[in-house]
Amino acid sequence: xxxxxxxxxxxxxxxxxxxxxxxxxxxxxxxxxxxxxxxxxxxxxxxxxxxxxxxxxxxxxxxxxxxxxxxxxxxxxxxxxxxxxxxxxxxxxxxxxxxxxxxxxxxxxxxxxxxxxxxxxxxxxxxxxxxxxxxxxxxxxxxxxxxxxxxxxxxxxxxxxxxxxxxxxxxxxxxxxxxxxxxxxxxxxxxxxxxxxxxxxxxxxxxxxxxxxxxxxxxxxxxxxxxxxxxxxxxxxxxxxxxxxxxxxxxxxxxxxxxxxxxxxxxxxxxxxxxxxxxxxxxxxxxxxxxxxxxxxx
Numbered sequence: 001x002x003x004x005x006x007x008x009x010x011x012x013x014x015x016x017x018x019x020x021x022x023x024x025x026x027x028x029x030x031x032x033x034x035x036x037x038x039x040x041x042x043x044x045x046x047x048x049x050x051x052x053x054x055x056x057x058x059x060x061x062x063x064x065x066x067x068x069x070x071x072x073x074x075x076x077x078x079x080x081x082x083x084x085x086x087x088x089x090x091x092x093x094x095x096x097x098x099x100x101x102x103x104x105x106x107x108x109x110x111x112x113x114x115x116x117x118x119x120x121x122x123x124x125x126x127x128x129x130x131x132x133x134x135x136x137x138x139x140x141x142x143x144x145x146x147x148x149x150x151x152x153x154x155x156x157x158x159x160x161x162x163x164x165x166x167x168x169x170x171x172x173x174x175x176x177x178x179x180x181x182x183x184x185x186x187x188x189x190x191x192x193x194x195x196x197x198x199x200x201x202x203x204x205x206x207x208x209x210x211x212x213x214x215x216x217x218x219x220x221x222x223x224x225x226x227x228x229x230x231x232x233x234x235x236x237x238x239x240x241x242x243x244x245x246x247x248x249x250x251x252x253x254x255x256x257x258x259x260x261x262x263x264x265x266x267x268x269x270x271x272x273x274x275x276x277x278x279x280x281x282x283x284x285x286x287x288x289x290x291x292x293x294x295x296x297x298x
Contacts, residue, residue: 153279
């Protein structure tokens with residue numbers, strides 16, 4: 001029955017579209033209906049002034065606030081092909097990290113145009129992505145302006161940290177609540193964007209050795225013994241308070257961070273890719289990690 005329902009959706013979309021898909025070449029300079037399956041692409045497209053083209057996003061696309069008003073088509077690693085097809089998009093864009101495995105073949109078979117863009121796991125790749133999107137949408141000048149402001153923000157963050165004269169580097173761990181698997185896990189310690197952000201904020205990622213365990217290891221968290229724990233927004237809010245987070249998340253109460261109540265809340269999307277706001281996000285992180293020396297982003 002599920003297969004029949006899916007085929008019915010595909011057939012109805014193809015009838016309505018009257019050949020509008022057909023894997024034709026897409027001119028990014030014109031307005032179009034876009035389904036965006038990447039949180040960084042969503043932010044970037046809005047920053048470039050093309051957010052009005054987006055008709056649906058994945059559940060992780062929560063910035064800017066305008067993105068929260070759009071229809072969703074599932075989590076980016078657990079997407080619904082039927083939901084994507086039903087939006088009758090001119091183009092589907094993603095960052096090569098979507099799932100399940102059958103989603104791309106199914107939407108391709110439905111005749112949808114699909115375009116993959118690069119990631120934003122480093123500052124340089126973020127700039128390249130902005131340039132690529134700027135060229136695609138025909139707004140190169142706007143992209144160059146955003147990159148310039150991004151450089152200025154990162155320089156301001158570096159100057160801010162230097163002015164603080166931090167001597168003792170705090171050990172910091174990021175604990176994230178994964179919506180897909182409905183559990184907590186340690187995001188840091190993999191040299192990803194989160195670790196880079198920690199270092200740019202003048203701290204050191206706490207060494208976490210979970211020994212391949214799927215569930216977060218309370219023992220490994222305790223041995224890592226971070227001075228501060230960054231809790232991503234959904235997981236922190238899910239607990240309802242700092243005290244609940246300390247007592248209920250495995251191993252946290254045994255760490256210096258737990259004992260000293262050094263748990264700080266941070267937005268997930270600001271820790272997993274670089275972008276136009278990274279400089280301000282680093283300053284925000286510095287303020288949370290070193291609260292006695294607050295600096296206001298300009």
